[in-house]
Amino acid sequence: MNDDNKINNNKSTKETIIETEVAMGVVHPAALEPYRVRLFVEDEIVKDAEITIGVNHRGIERIMEGLPVEKANSLTEKVCGICSNSHIWNSVMVAEKGLGIEVPDRAQYIRVIMGELERLHSHFLYLAHGNEVLGHETFSMRLFYIRETVMELLRMIGGNRVQYGAPIIGGVRPRCELNSKRIQKIKEGMDFVEEKAINFADRFVSDPMIMSRITGVGVISRKDALRLAASGPTLRATGVARDLRTDMECYDPFDFDVITQDDGDVKSNLLVRVLEIFESVKIIRQALKDLPEGRITNRSWEMADTPIIKSYIEVPRGTLYHSYRIEEGRTRNVIIRTPSMSNIGAMEHACIGNHITDAQLAIVQCDPCFTCTDRAIKIIEL
Amino acid sequence: MSLKSYSRARAVHVMLVYTGGCNGCDIEIVNCILSPKFDAEQYKVFLTWNPREADVLVVTGPVTKHNEKPLKEIYKAIPEPKAVVAAGACALMGGVYKNIHGEIPSEEIAGPVEEVIPVAAKVPGCAVRPEDVLSGVVAALPLLLNAK
Numbered sequence: 001m002n003d004d005n006k007i008n009n010n011k012s013t014k015e016t017i018i019e020t021e022v023a024m025g026v027v028h029p030a031a032l033e034p035y036r037v038r039l040f041v042e043d044e045i046v047k048d049a050e051i052t053i054g055v056n057h058r059g060i061e062r063i064m065e066g067l068p069v070e071k072a073n074s075l076t077e078k079v080c081g082i083c084s085n086s087h088i089w090n091s092v093m094v095a096e097k098g099l100g101i102e103v104p105d106r107a108q109y110i111r112v113i114m115g116e117l118e119r120l121h122s123h124f125l126y127l128a129h130g131n132e133v134l135g136h137e138t139f140s141m142r143l144f145y146i147r148e149t150v151m152e153l154l155r156m157i158g159g160n161r162v163q164y165g166a167p168i169i170g171g172v173r174p175r176c177e178l179n180s181k182r183i184q185k186i187k188e189g190m191d192f193v194e195e196k197a198i199n200f201a202d203r204f205v206s207d208p209m210i211m212s213r214i215t216g217v218g219v220i221s222r223k224d225a226l227r228l229a230a231s232g233p234t235l236r237a238t239g240v241a242r243d244l245r246t247d248m249e250c251y252d253p254f255d256f257d258v259i260t261q262d263d264g265d266v267k268s269n270l271l272v273r274v275l276e277i278f279e280s281v282k283i284i285r286q287a288l289k290d291l292p293e294g295r296i297t298n299r300s301w302e303m304a305d306t307p308i309i310k311s312y313i314e315v316p317r318g319t320l321y322h323s324y325r326i327e328e329g330r331t332r333n334v335i336i337r338t339p340s341m342s343n344i345g346a347m348e349h350a351c352i353g354n355h356i357t358d359a360q361l362a363i364v365q366c367d368p369c370f371t372c373t374d375r376a377i378k379i380i381e382l
Numbered sequence: 383m384s385l386k387s388y389s390r391a392r393a394v395h396v397m398l399v400y401t402g403g404c405n406g407c408d409i410e411i412v413n414c415i416l417s418p419k420f421d422a423e424q425y426k427v428f429l430t431w432n433p434r435e436a437d438v439l440v441v442t443g444p445v446t447k448h449n450e451k452p453l454k455e456i457y458k459a460i461p462e463p464k465a466v467v468a469a470g471a472c473a474l475m476g477g478v479y480k481n482i483h484g485e486i487p488s489e490e491i492a493g494p495v496e497e498v499i500p501v502a503a504k505v506p507g508c509a510v511r512p513e514d515v516l517s518g519v520v521a522a523l524p525l526l527l528n529a530k
């Protein structure tokens with residue numbers, strides 16, 4: 001008892017008593033994934049929020065410990081079912097960096113195409129889920145309908161609707177080679193997606209009901225977003241133009257804009273994703289237009305021991321980090337940090353000050369993906 | 383035909399529980415019931431999040447130790463007769479998370495689902511295809527309809 005009090009006193013200097021606590025989870029209807037939220041409520045206004053994760057921990061990093069590098073890479077795909085390609089991409093990049101492997105241009109282009117298709121499907125899923133939480137099922141259905149085109153393209157290239165990861169060390173899987181028929185299909189798909197997405201966006205922003213529901217809800221200020229280390233579209237929705245794609249080598253040949261919005265509320269978050277869809281379509285079109293000729297895998301490399309190599313890339317939800325070292329062809333000291341991990345602080349913060357019915361919306365606006373987020377962490381104050 | 387099975391033949395409610403998979407299967411299942419392409423709602427299959435309303439429980443994921451108890455609770459809350467569909471390689475045999483250890487038992491995983499609650503139908507795949515989920519749910523239906 002005494003110890004408990006001490007800990008509490010250390011945490012908050014001023015003791016506040018909040019009457020009501022609304023706890024949801026681990027399995028809750030509104031939250032698709034297993035996680036736990038505690039909302040501290042006063043007069044139906046959320047005063048404090050706490051998100052606990054951990055029920056999903058499967059210990060992927062530990063399973064990867066000591067596996068052959070190729071096998072470990074394909075295992076990272078199973079970290080997340082939404083951005084599976086990004087995980088394997090980053091994991092492969094760690095090995096390539098460490099072993100100094102050169103990736104053929106054509107493979108880089110195909111990787112970018114896969115990455116952008118993944119961004120499309122992830123953003124459509126986000127928008128569909130967001131609209132469902134908003135209570136607008138028609139929009140949600142429409143978005144699922146558009147998303148289906150992207151899923152079919154992913155299946156065509158990767159061979160599976162989920163877990164379609166293309167990269168392998170030194171290039172992409174032979175199956176993911178783009179022939180003229182596939183290129184034509186992707187082009188048609190992009191035309192369809194763009195047309196439908198424009199229709200959706202027009203309809204969405206001109207709907208007064210939706211706009212009044214989402215404007216000014218779940219605001220995260222720019223300062224708070226930076227303090228809480230938010231990343232990806234959540235950060236860009238607060239006006240910070242930070243996108244790691246601008247630093248990534250494989251995105252150098254492409255011309256695209258970093259989308260930002262100013263307000264940091266649900267509206268800005270939704271609009272950032274809507275606008276990013278068009279940027280992704282733009283990148284895919286450019287990549288298809290000047291797809292270089294040549295081989296897609298570089299097989300002339302040798303395994304060697306490396307020190308710990310770190311790699312950061314931009315994935316649909318933000319910044320993804322992978323690191324490991326290679327010892328006798330096996331991975332050691334694997335660390336993965338997913339973008340939702342760094343967005344949890346922003347999610348909690350976004351709930352505060354809102355009506356309790358908007359709390360779920362405020363969490364969903366940050367695009368949570370908790371199944372991939374459950375890993376052991378330690379936060380160090382700097 | 384009892385009143386219950388009469389009404390059930392006209393509306394089957396499916397509840398989905400995530401128990402630690404990678405999200406791939408889960409989204410495919412939501413997709414298969416909600417999205418206009420597969421649209422299971424036209425066959426009177428509805429997605430519900432309330433165990434007391436549900437007839438069929440679809441479980442995905444390898445059942446982590448933390449999720450074991452909630453899963454049992456949910457199973458208990460569903461009224462009889464009920465059927466469980468295990469969807470995805472994880473739910474069937476623990477997927478990559480359980481088996482890659484070889485002989486060494488995994489410390490995180492309590493599953494597969496079969497070892498926690500009785501399973502009526504199994505849908506393979508990583509991730510499951512929406513068509514397969516539908517056929518899995520349909521295969522479990524006779525269990526419900528023929529029950530007294």
Ligand code: SF4
Pocket residue numbers: 078081162163402403404405406407408442443469470471472473477507508509510
């Ligand atoms: S079976 Fe595959 S897709 Fe489904 S939850 Fe498991 S790892 Fe993910």
